[in-house]
Amino acid sequence: MAKHSDNHCIYCEGQGFYDVIVGGSETCPACEGTGVDEKE
Numbered sequence: 171m172a173k174h175s176d177n178h179c180i181y182c183e184g185q186g187f188y189d190v191i192v193g194g195s196e197t198c199p200a201c202e203g204t205g206v207d208e209k210e
């Protein structure tokens with residue numbers, strides 16, 4: 171039962187990218203860097 175507040179991407183928490191331990195950041199494939207989840 172996830173609560174939907176706004177429609178930000180749950181994978182990257184609306185940032186549009188992940189922090190990667192090995193260095194730098196990686197664009198979130200779920201939202202393609204937008205930080206917004208438009209599905210559902």
Ligand SMILES: [Zn+2]
Pocket residue numbers: 179180181182183184185186187198199200201202203205206
């Ligand atoms: Zn995302």
